[in-house]
Amino acid sequence: MRVPANLTRGGLGFNMTPMIDVVFLLIIFFLVSSHLAQQESQLPLDLPGAASGENPREDETRRVVINVVHEESAEGQIVVAGRRMKTDELEKLIRYERDREPDRELEVRIRTDRRVAYGVVQPIMLACVRADVWDLTFAVIEE
Amino acid sequence: MRRPPYHRDPGGRLEVKMTPMIDVIFLLLIFFVCTASFRNEEVLPLPFPPLPGTIETAVEIDPLEEDLDEIVVKILWRDGAVFWEINGQEYYDLDRVEGVLTTIRRLKSDLPVILDVEPAVPMENVIDVYDLCRQVGLEKVQFAAPEV
Numbered sequence: 292m293r294v295p296a297n298l299t300r301g302g303l304g305f306n307m308t309p310m311i312d313v314v315f316l317l318i319i320f321f322l323v324s325s326h327l328a329q330q331e332s333q334l335p336l337d338l339p340g341a342a343s344g345e346n347p348r349e350d351e352t353r354r355v356v357i358n359v360v361h362e363e364s365a366e367g368q369i370v371v372a373g374r375r376m377k378t379d380e381l382e383k384l385i386r387y388e389r390d391r392e393p394d395r396e397l398e399v400r401i402r403t404d405r406r407v408a409y410g411v412v413q414p415i416m417l418a419c420v421r422a423d424v425w426d427l428t429f430a431v432i433e434e
Numbered sequence: 435m436r437r438p439p440y441h442r443d444p445g446g447r448l449e450v451k452m453t454p455m456i457d458v459i460f461l462l463l464i465f466f467v468c469t470a471s472f473r474n475e476e477v478l479p480l481p482f483p484p485l486p487g488t489i490e491t492a493v494e495i496d497p498l499e500e501d502l503d504e505i506v507v508k509i510l511w512r513d514g515a516v517f518w519e520i521n522g523q524e525y526y527d528l529d530r531v532e533g534v535l536t537t538i539r540r541l542k543s544d545l546p547v548i549l550d551v552e553p554a555v556p557m558e559n560v561i562d563v564y565d566l567c568r569q570v571g572l573e574k575v576q577f578a579a580p581e582v
Binding site: 308309311312315316319322323326333338339340341342343344345346347359400403404405406407408409410412413416417420426427428429430431432433 | 454457458461462465468469474475476477478479480509551552553554555556557558560561562564565568569577579
């Protein structure tokens with residue numbers, strides 16, 4: 292980049308354009324990386340489709356996201372925050388989350404693959420009810 | 435990047451080169467293309483309470499009777515195919531089920547619907563029926579439970 296040596300014109304000697312480019316680059320980098328980081332926390336699943344879905348609440352609600360994947364083996368289908376677990380451990384986790392902050396609402400979001408059998412999801416719902424969590428939602432794909 | 439030379443045309447007006455501006459526009463365009471998502475993930479909330487407790491099965495009620503307290507929709511699974519049973523009547527077509535639910539909703543709009551799902555039924559069929567109830571206008575949907 293050429294540095295202007297002559298400043299006797301009375302105006303600013305350096306041009307703003309590269310600076311604006313760099314600022315835009317930084318903005319775009321942080322936007323993209325935060326967007327991707329948020330998406331990474333969601334396990335890619337073939338969610339069931341529904342037409343009457345609502346937009347998820349983006350407020351301060353505490354949320355436990357339970358992913359249920361569809362796999363050949365029957366065991367270990369429940370994945371929470373990257374960890375595979377069974378229903379009893381899941382119930383302990385929900386109770387723990389519930390007791391951590393008893394005066395804040397806890398939402399449990401169940402993200403299942405569309406091929407997962409209801410028999411796998413029903414114990415999860417029962418575990419939530421036993422842990423006194425009533426705010427359950429199912430994640431769906433907009434149809 | 436060379437500083438865009440400021441030309442002055444014969445009239446004395448300033449003109450600026452467009453190249454950096456086009457660079458910025460392309461950057462923004464690429465950002466929005468990369469972060470656009472076409473599969474919107476939404477949620478279906480379950481109304482409180484999701485599981486009402488034990489229910490009796492095989493209740494014989496004439497579906498045209500007006501004094502229904504609740505309606506039980508059974509989702510069943512035979513040989514890899516799903517079919518439905520509402521108040522003892524079997525249905526093999528989801529559109530018929532929608533018709534029945536619409537008729538019932540016209541009779542009583544805030545009727546609780548209880549879904550009794552067999553364990554082998556895939557979640558997409560369960561969500562289909564639940565979604566159907568919400569679309570028809572029946573908001574109070576609960577899932578039957580063996581014990582709470």
